[in-house]
Amino acid sequence: MSWLRLVGFLTMLTVMTVGVHYYLHARLVKAPAWAEPWRTRARWLLIALGVSIPAALVISRTLPRAAAAPFSWLAYLWMGGIFFLLLLLFSSELIRLAVWAGSRGSEPASPERRQFLSRSIAGTVSVAATGLGGVSLVGGLREVAVKPVTVPIRGLPEGLSGLRVVQVTDIHVGPMIGNGFITDLVERVNALDPDIIAITGDLVDGSVPDLAPHVAPLGELRARHGVFFCTGNHEYYSGAEAWTEHLGTLGIRVLGNEHAVLDHDGASIAIAGVNDWTSARFGHGHDLEGALAGKPDAVPVILLAHQPKHIHEAAERGVTLQLSGHTHGGQIFPFNYLVHLAQPYVQGLHDHEGTMLYVSSGTGFWGPPMRLAVPAEITELRLTVA
Numbered sequence: 001m002s003w004l005r006l007v008g009f010l011t012m013l014t015v016m017t018v019g020v021h022y023y024l025h026a027r028l029v030k031a032p033a034w035a036e037p038w039r040t041r042a043r044w045l046l047i048a049l050g051v052s053i054p055a056a057l058v059i060s061r062t063l064p065r066a067a068a069a070p071f072s073w074l075a076y077l078w079m080g081g082i083f084f085l086l087l088l089l090f091s092s093e094l095i096r097l098a099v100w101a102g103s104r105g106s107e108p109a110s111p112e113r114r115q116f117l118s119r120s121i122a123g124t125v126s127v128a129a130t131g132l133g134g135v136s137l138v139g140g141l142r143e144v145a146v147k148p149v150t151v152p153i154r155g156l157p158e159g160l161s162g163l164r165v166v167q168v169t170d171i172h173v174g175p176m177i178g179n180g181f182i183t184d185l186v187e188r189v190n191a192l193d194p195d196i197i198a199i200t201g202d203l204v205d206g207s208v209p210d211l212a213p214h215v216a217p218l219g220e221l222r223a224r225h226g227v228f229f230c231t232g233n234h235e236y237y238s239g240a241e242a243w244t245e246h247l248g249t250l251g252i253r254v255l256g257n258e259h260a261v262l263d264h265d266g267a268s269i270a271i272a273g274v275n276d277w278t279s280a281r282f283g284h285g286h287d288l289e290g291a292l293a294g295k296p297d298a299v300p301v302i303l304l305a306h307q308p309k310h311i312h313e314a315a316e317r318g319v320t321l322q323l324s325g326h327t328h329g330g331q332i333f334p335f336n337y338l339v340h341l342a343q344p345y346v347q348g349l350h351d352h353e354g355t356m357l358y359v360s361s362g363t364g365f366w367g368p369p370m371r372l373a374v375p376a377e378i379t380e381l382r383l384t385v386a
Contacts (some may be wrong), residue, residue: 080368201232
């Protein structure tokens, strides 16, 4: 991410952070009118936690991973807490509205009654948010499950029936995910003995010099036909050119608007990849037409495209199966409903106008190390004749 983009993003983030923390202070500190010194302590705690969010972003981009990790954990844990606090507080506004509507035409509620209501809401919301945060933290840090998925494809050549593709995506190696996670991931993927391994973007959050030791175990990935990669938006924030070059040294083939034809048990299949949807902002651009140029006719195509929204063009061009990530499945329920505003599909297997699409919920996490009702996955896809 360029410094100009970083400054713009930090400005927007700071404005949002100030607004959110002003609201949290109004509902959790000011309205309940807690006794001193707790009110002052709570105010300063909110200020410190608010500052940690933009500060952690700057620190993660300027300090080595080891030094930045503690700041990132603090900021992102608090970011997850904010999500639950806002969700519950917005719901509590309905209670306030109901109390206000019920009191119309009668004497106004006494200050003592209003304070009791505010304290009850603040206390309940704080406890509930802490509980949801704890459950989500366990969900985010538990071992990633292998998710088997059968993909029925009309007209699939018999020789390709049973072909297995293992997809990992949205790992986000960075301040909170490192070498240990990747080493375990590689062992578990290799144990599946896949025909193809597909990494569909957002592998890293940081530079090659800082994170190379942490992605090094990926060089041990093994699949019958190889390991393939397409860029996600976070690669462009982290130096896409350097990363695509480095991944090549690990034996991973980067498909940047290109394809490869593979022979499998007497049949051919093409695996193609496009640059991320946002890559044009960084001088690249996604080009599905170019990615499929020269592909033999009638050969099925597996397309690696980080964002599900590529599915519309993929269907128009007769792609057989698209593999995507990006959404994390929403990561923390009910955030998936907001994600759906930007993407046509959020998770799972779909038939879109004859083109099959699988959207993974992600293998790692971004932001809060939390998952609620949306587990991470290593996806084992098995192609079958429909």
